[in-house]
Amino acid sequence: MNRKFGVIDLGSNTARLVVYEVDAQGLVTEVDNVKRGLRLSNHLRDGRMDDEGVRKTLHAMRQYKELLDARSISDVIAVATAAVRQAENGDELIRRIQQETGITVRILSGDDEARYGNLAVLSSMNVGDGITIDIGGGSTEITYFQNRQLQKSVSFPFGIVTLTRMFFHSEIPDETGQSALRHFLSRSFSSCPWLINKQCPVIAIGGTARNLAKIHQRSVQYSMDSFHHYPMSAGQVASILDHVSQLPLEERRQVPGISKDRADVIVAGIAVFDSLLKHAGSEELFISSKGLRDGILYEHVWGADAPADIREVRERSIQQFMNRYQVDKPHSYQVKNHALSLFDQLLAHGLHKYGPPERGILEAASLLHDVGRMINVHESAEHTFYLLSHVLLAGYTHRERLLIAMIASFKSNKLLQCQLTQHADIVPKAGKNVVEKLGHLLIVARMLDRSLSQAIHTTRLVEEAGQWVIECQGVLDGLLEYSMLDEPLAKLSKAWKLPITFRPVTDTDKT
Amino acid sequence: MNRKFGVIDLGSNTARLVVYEVDAQGLVTEVDNVKRGLRLSNHLRDGRMDDEGVRKTLHAMRQYKELLDARSISDVIAVATAAVRQAENGDELIRRIQQETGITVRILSGDDEARYGNLAVLSSMNVGDGITIDIGGGSTEITYFQNRQLQKSVSFPFGIVTLTRMFFHSEIPDETGQSALRHFLSRSFSSCPWLINKQCPVIAIGGTARNLAKIHQRSVQYSMDSFHHYPMSAGQVASILDHVSQLPLEERRQVPGISKDRADVIVAGIAVFDSLLKHAGSEELFISSKGLRDGILYEHVWGADAPADIREVRERSIQQFMNRYQVDKPHSYQVKNHALSLFDQLLAHGLHKYGPPERGILEAASLLHDVGRMINVHESAEHTFYLLSHVLLAGYTHRERLLIAMIASFKSNKLLQCQLTQHADIVPKAGKNVVEKLGHLLIVARMLDRSLSQAIHTTRLVEEAGQWVIECQGVLDGLLEYSMLDEPLAKLSKAWKLPITFRPVTDTDKT
Incomplete structure (x- = not known):
């Protein structure tokens, strides 16, 4: 009998439910994938999630619960990331979700997030030494690994949504804002000396990374429909950043491959990759389409250790x-x-x-x-x-x-x-x-x-x-x-x- | 539990074993398909199958039996067509197969062959009235149906191998041979007044038909990889016949799409389609990739009647x-x-x-x-x-x-x-x-x-x-x-x- 379970990821940008099926031989198949763009980062006001954010979250969770019930799935792993973690009333929200749906949501620490992203990469890519970076809506996790062993990790309390709000106030990101963002990122990264000049590949996780790959693939008419393990040079990243940051929002939305509901925040995201590449002295970026949710899945099915080889x-x-x-x-x-x-x-x-x-x-x-x-x-x-x-x-x-x-x-x-x-x-x-x-x-x-x-x-x-x-x-x-x-x-x-x-x-x- | 069975078709040109699997819901899947080109028609000497033909047949049947045994398949439907039917010692061959392999081969009559081909077409194509033609190595079956009901059928004791031997003695089919073949076919078809000037589509079954489609698809760079229901006009058939019949064998083998082990006999096959189209006053030919074996399969799974609608x-x-x-x-x-x-x-x-x-x-x-x-x-x-x-x-x-x-x-x-x-x-x-x-x-x-x-x-x-x-x-x-x-x-x-x-x-x- 095949076992089904759900993974709910209450992210700062998107809330997602993925249903997996595991058969007797351990084969894991994704059977459904529903997302709602809640943009919870935007509902943090003075450190609290506002009523609208709470209402939208509860609504999405009730729907996911119905969907799981309709399929008789009781095994659910639910996690929340930066937006809920950063909200003073995050615990209260989790209690209400528990009361209304019976689903226990675990608030991940920044370290947890970093570790899961790292696990996802090491479980799905041929890399020895490298830096992973996962940019979410409201936080950014970076890890450094050597010989496929996690060495260091850090979680920054900023993501594409918050960085955009902090630095870009006009339709076209102005030069002042861009320069301020670069300084901000440089200062942030400097707090982690283990990042500097590592000269190893950077592996970029998350929706912004996939979208960056898609934009590049379109521009070169890449012949394969696949993001995972897609290689880009630091120069290519810089040149896409240069291109999209000069376009007003409406024109940016027309860039082939760009995701329409990400066009407003993507400049900040690409700027983070670009800064990290420079900071780490890295020439090469790989896209990983496996991330947080996959790390959680791998841990659930195969345990917390990444394959050694x-x-x-x-x-x-x-x-x-x-x-x-x-x-x-x-x-x-x-x-x-x-x-x-x-x-x-x-x-x-x-x-x-x-x-x-x-x-x-x-x-x-x-x-x-x-x-x-x-x-x-x-x-x-x-x-x-x-x-x-x-x-x-x-x-x-x-x-x-x-x-x-x-x-x-x-x-x-x-x-x-x-x-x-x-x-x-x-x-x-x-x-x-x-x-x-x-x-x-x-x-x-x-x-x-x-x-x-x-x-x-x-x-x-x-x-x-x-x-x-x-x-x-x-x-x-x-x-x-x-x-x-x-x-x-x-x-x-x-x-x-x-x-x-x-x-x-x-x-x-x-x- | 899925049921498996084999269908063996001891044809005049090819001996083929197909293994099917039927699941509880009646889903039939072809799981294996092995063929040996025995060219039994060429082993008929003065009405008897020669020793070499008998030896090759027995060898192939033993191999198929081993293959079926290796997969524990005991349910086998085996049929033989023209070459065995026409051989005086056909019954003796069938007895030897029975003795050496335990497999009972049924010798199909020309009418059986025609009916199975017709059943295959009516079970897989959207056609109301039409003529089916199945050219084998040593016989040709034609049926006429109206409102999806079989009306008439005939089996001629000639096929591509025998016609080639009768009419084409040089590398390039000479004009005398071609003209003699045309007369021969015209006389043969005239024996069936129900064929004349029917002006309905002709549906062509068998390897020669599929190969004709492939040649045409290559020449027009057709965008779909599918032969079944491929439409050709009478003019297109005539023009391919004209082209291939003027080439010496070695050049003919190079025609894009032509099957290398059929290049020597294909001219006769296309000539038969061409003659039939003219005789029936038909403008349109459809290819059916479903034929004899599929008719046998459909009868086995769904019964002998074609879907009425x-x-x-x-x-x-x-x-x-x-x-x-x-x-x-x-x-x-x-x-x-x-x-x-x-x-x-x-x-x-x-x-x-x-x-x-x-x-x-x-x-x-x-x-x-x-x-x-x-x-x-x-x-x-x-x-x-x-x-x-x-x-x-x-x-x-x-x-x-x-x-x-x-x-x-x-x-x-x-x-x-x-x-x-x-x-x-x-x-x-x-x-x-x-x-x-x-x-x-x-x-x-x-x-x-x-x-x-x-x-x-x-x-x-x-x-x-x-x-x-x-x-x-x-x-x-x-x-x-x-x-x-x-x-x-x-x-x-x-x-x-x-x-x-x-x-x-x-x-x-x-x-």
């Missing part, structure tokens, strides 16, 4: 993908074993020079080569490519995700050429050769288990009179596999410029 | 789609009810002039609007469009499928504009207005059940002082729905150029 992140996300798209696991693992074994044997014989990165890509592609069948058995390669290039596979960069997608769905040079043309901005032409070679290798590995029955259990690559022969150790003579190996091996030979054939060896032959 | 075909295929992609049915039906009710009320007030075709499209789009969530809740509109434009929805034309996809996934004019640009060859620009209007209507209908709990059960459209008001009858005050209706209604008003607002009416108000 990127391999763990990747294994988990491959497992999630396999479960989600109902992959035939014994077959996929067998294909992976055949593919990696051939890869390793070819390497041992000095027949290629690929290393662990390519091996890792091949491994992921082998395990996921069949995901498209869940959409349809017809044209399943195209569906595999669609899924792997459109659905987040956490722990991999965009380039890695596309390489995995291309190898997993490899069928012909024609299809590959289309994919490469479509994504020329992410996978350079030079990638064609490795995709083709590993793609053909994967097709042979798939054919080695074409009957999905693991009848061929091992392969041995041997050289015989200038020819390479794959000895296939199988349980029976005349396996379906043997009728279907000639064609893919001929193509493999051509792509690798190596004559490779095969020979069946039946288990009983050896006894 | 196209609505039944469509209902079945929508149900299959909903089951397959795990749609929340109570929600989808509620959305459909709201959407159609608003459509009907707007019509009753004279606010639009759309008729049953648009209503049918809206109905399908409403039921299927959420299919993309099965891929991912993020960007689910894009996934919905992908699924509906890439996975066959039987019973609809390509244009209808795209309209359903566009309305179901409608989110913004920007996304729609991309879809229209991509498919300008299928949906003309004039379609934009209806998609936009029905798209906004569907978004309102979805919002009317945003909580997925059917809390708003009916709507009533009333005019009040030049304004239109949707009275929403709901079970409670303050439903989530009411907080979210303003924006979609404002957009609906703009698209329809009608001021439309809403008013909640709670059930208890009326008591």
Whole structure:
């Protein structure tokens, strides 16, 4: 029986309810996502949340409660961040929510917020050292981690809504306001000496970060629909800041990709990223679409510790993908074993020079080569490519995700050429050769288990009179596999410029 | 527990095993599909299948048996067509298959073949009167149906392999051979007076038909990846025939889209379609990717009678789609009810002039609007469009499928504009207005059940002082729905150029 639970995040800008479903294998699927833009930061008056803010909050919480009741979900994790934390009457609000809905809302400390953001990033990205920054409506959390271990964290009591109110009083942020904001941020960051000149990547979390990515992606006509792990240079961030801060609000709303209900506050948000990059001496910003709520979710499902190793992140996300798209696991693992074994044997014989990165890509592609069948058995390669290039596979960069997608769905040079043309901005032409070679290798590995029955259990690559022969150790003579190996091996030979054939060896032959 | 069964089709050109899975709701999914090109027609010598043909057949059948055993599938329907039927020693071959594999193969009569092809077409296409033609390797079946009722059928003892052997002796089919083939076909068709000058569409079944479609789609850079229900004019068929019959085999193999292992026999196949179109005075050919095997499958699952009405075909295929992609049915039906009710009320007030075709499209789009969530809740509109434009929805034309996809996934004019640009060859620009209007209507209908709990059960459209008001009858005050209706209604008003607002009416108000 699948378990459902809700996560409510009463943020300073938005109140959101996300419903997750966890199946018996630990697969977590987001099944619903409702948000209300409450802008609670704007309802803080002299340190208290005003009546309108209280009323709107209670109204949203009652609606969420009804929604959860309608789906018989009683397991709810509810948290509140800066706006409620900063309000003198925050505790009172929490009590009223408890009375009216039965939902217990936990007020997160700034440290909690920082830790959850950090957990979300370390659980979903391939990063070693870095700085995370999560800008909310009324607070900003920053962490520094080294070797995937949280070192320092800080929570500043300002966010995009409050900074906008503090510094920008006209439609176009005036130079005085901008300069004042820069000084303010610089002073704030200076209070954390551990931030200065770290020269490591900055990972930006939250709606402003995603919107920044979207604006940039639109401007360069980026070929992939994905924000997570999207890389931007410090220069690109500065140039977008420069552009949007010179536009009056109405024109700013028209900037391609900008979120209409964020256009009024986004300048302050981008200014924070820009200042932090300068302060930390960082050249590179990555977007994380995983944040606070995901950190809470990960803690709930997998515990409070981030995966110590990127391999763990990747294994988990491959497992999630396999479960989600109902992959035939014994077959996929067998294909992976055949593919990696051939890869390793070819390497041992000095027949290629690929290393662990390519091996890792091949491994992921082998395990996921069949995901498209869940959409349809017809044209399943195209569906595999669609899924792997459109659905987040956490722990991999965009380039890695596309390489995995291309190898997993490899069928012909024609299809590959289309994919490469479509994504020329992410996978350079030079990638064609490795995709083709590993793609053909994967097709042979798939054919080695074409009957999905693991009848061929091992392969041995041997050289015989200038020819390479794959000895296939199988349980029976005349396996379906043997009728279907000639064609893919001929193509493999051509792509690798190596004559490779095969020979069946039946288990009983050896006894 | 899902039931699996295999269908083996021992054809004159190809031997194929398809594994299907049927779930408790009657959803049929193809889970595997293996083929071996045996070309049995070529192994008929003086009316007997030669030893090599027998050996290859037995070998393939043993492999299929192993494959079925490996998956514990004992339910197998196996049929053989022309090559085995025409072989004097066909019964002996069937006995040997039975002995060696335990599988009972039924030799289909020409009439059986014709009937199954007809059943497949009537179960998957919107056609009233028409002629079906299924060209195999060694026989050709033709049927004529009126008002979706099979009227006549015939099976000719020639197919692409045998016709090629009879008439084409050189690499380039010479004019003498082509002319002799035309005369031969004309004489053959003349034996069926019920074919002459029927002026109804011809529906072409089988690999040659699909390949013909592929060649044509490549030549016009068709924007959709789908053969089923692909329309071609008689002139287009004639012109492709003209083109491919003038090329030597090696050049023919290079024609974009042509299937390499069919290039040698395809000229004869297209010539048969061309002759039939001329003979029947038909202007239009539709491709059916459903054929013999599907007819057998449909009979096995739903019985031997074709759906009497196209609505039944469509209902079945929508149900299959909903089951397959795990749609929340109570929600989808509620959305459909709201959407159609608003459509009907707007019509009753004279606010639009759309008729049953648009209503049918809206109905399908409403039921299927959420299919993309099965891929991912993020960007689910894009996934919905992908699924509906890439996975066959039987019973609809390509244009209808795209309209359903566009309305179901409608989110913004920007996304729609991309879809229209991509498919300008299928949906003309004039379609934009209806998609936009029905798209906004569907978004309102979805919002009317945003909580997925059917809390708003009916709507009533009333005019009040030049304004239109949707009275929403709901079970409670303050439903989530009411907080979210303003924006979609404002957009609906703009698209329809009608001021439309809403008013909640709670059930208890009326008591």
